Amino acid sequence: MKAIIPVAGMGTRLRPHTHTVPKALLHVAGKTIIEHILDEVMAVEPTEIIFVVGHLGGMIEEYIKPVVDVPTHFVTQKETLGIAHAIYQGKEYIDESPLLIVLGDTIFTADLKGVAERGVSAVGVRTVEDPSRFGVVVVDGDRILKLVEKPKDPISLLAIAGVYYISDPPLLLSSIEYLFENDIRTKGEFQLTDALQAMLDREHEMQTFSISGWYDCGTPEALLETNRTLLAKFDGHTPRPGAIIIPPVWIDESAAIQNSIVGPNVSVAAGSIVKDSIISDCIVSEYAVIEKIILDSSIIGDKSRVVGRPSSVNVGDSSELELK
Numbered sequence: 001m002k003a004i005i006p007v008a009g010m011g012t013r014l015r016p017h018t019h020t021v022p023k024a025l026l027h028v029a030g031k032t033i034i035e036h037i038l039d040e041v042m043a044v045e046p047t048e049i050i051f052v053v054g055h056l057g058g059m060i061e062e063y064i065k066p067v068v069d070v071p072t073h074f075v076t077q078k079e080t081l082g083i084a085h086a087i088y089q090g091k092e093y094i095d096e097s098p099l100l101i102v103l104g105d106t107i108f109t110a111d112l113k114g115v116a117e118r119g120v121s122a123v124g125v126r127t128v129e130d131p132s133r134f135g136v137v138v139v140d141g142d143r144i145l146k147l148v149e150k151p152k153d154p155i156s157l158l159a160i161a162g163v164y165y166i167s168d169p170p171l172l173l174s175s176i177e178y179l180f181e182n183d184i185r186t187k188g189e190f191q192l193t194d195a196l197q198a199m200l201d202r203e204h205e206m207q208t209f210s211i212s213g214w215y216d217c218g219t220p221e222a223l224l225e226t227n228r229t230l231l232a233k234f235d236g237h238t239p240r241p242g243a244i245i246i247p248p249v250w251i252d253e254s255a256a257i258q259n260s261i262v263g264p265n266v267s268v269a270a271g272s273i274v275k276d277s278i279i280s281d282c283i284v285s286e287y288a289v290i291e292k293i294i295l296d297s298s299i300i301g302d303k304s305r306v307v308g309r310p311s312s313v314n315v316g317d318s319s320e321l322e323l324k
């Protein structure tokens with residue numbers, strides 16, 4: 001089985017962080033978003049992984065190559081014309097081998113091995129209250145009858161969660177080509193949901209499978225919520241002399257915590273310094289400096305420095321903020 005992971009999105013709702021770092025490389029609960037995703041993908045032992053990159057794609061390639069021990073390919077989506085268009089950019093590396101598609105903007109947990117063992121195309125789903133924000137499926141048992149991208153009317157509460165197993169990749173590529181040839185777009189883009197519906201129209205069998213954990217990373221608020229949720233799964237922490245640690249937290253071994261109270265719900269990445277401060281519900285990225293401040297509900301970018309009065313802030317990379 002091969003895997004393809006589109007990570008070409010601009011991540012506009014996460015600015016200023018995504019001005020300088022691709023969304024997939026943002027930190028949450030001790031890992032980058034793409035590392036969390038790869039934990040699930042590598043569990044099914046893909047023979048190759050195709051990454052579809054765009055904005056700052058070179059950074060993703062540089063980051064991925066040392067940490068993935070299977071052949072990897074990087075293709076560029078030059079225009080953001082939708083997920084189906086992104087998948088099609090990897091056509092050179094897609095053959096008759098089953099294909100796992102995982103969108104690179106959402107952390108998830110699922111029994112992908114069990115899905116692959118079925119040998120039938122399948123779409124990961126999760127029940128939601130507001131289906132208008134998602135692609136949805138209409139089902140008979142586990143069998144998919146219809147797929148619709150962001151329906152105006154609530155025809156189903158089963159949202160498509162961005163994880164797909166395709167048993168017939170050539171048919172998928174052909175269905176995407178059908179969208180191109182007939183200029184079939186939803187909200188101005190070539191949607192994977194529409195391509196899958198075209199496969200159904202050709203009588204291709206498709207089932208659902210359950211996504212047991214689905215963690216949004218699309219906005220600063222969602223990223224902090226995901227940080228809280230994932231940290232709650234940690235069993236413990238490493239005590240730091242001269243500091244008070246209130247779990248759940250994740251602190252990289254190379255981070256320095258000096259005369260500070262850290263936690264709950266804080267992740268501190270490699271090389272960062274927290275000094276004379278009290279921080280809670282925060283994500284502190286690599287080589288950041290937090291000094292003489294009470295900080296809550298904040299995301300601090302790589303190589304940034306924040307000093308001063310109590311605050312809640314959202315600071316991009318290589319910034320300096322002194323609050324008086």
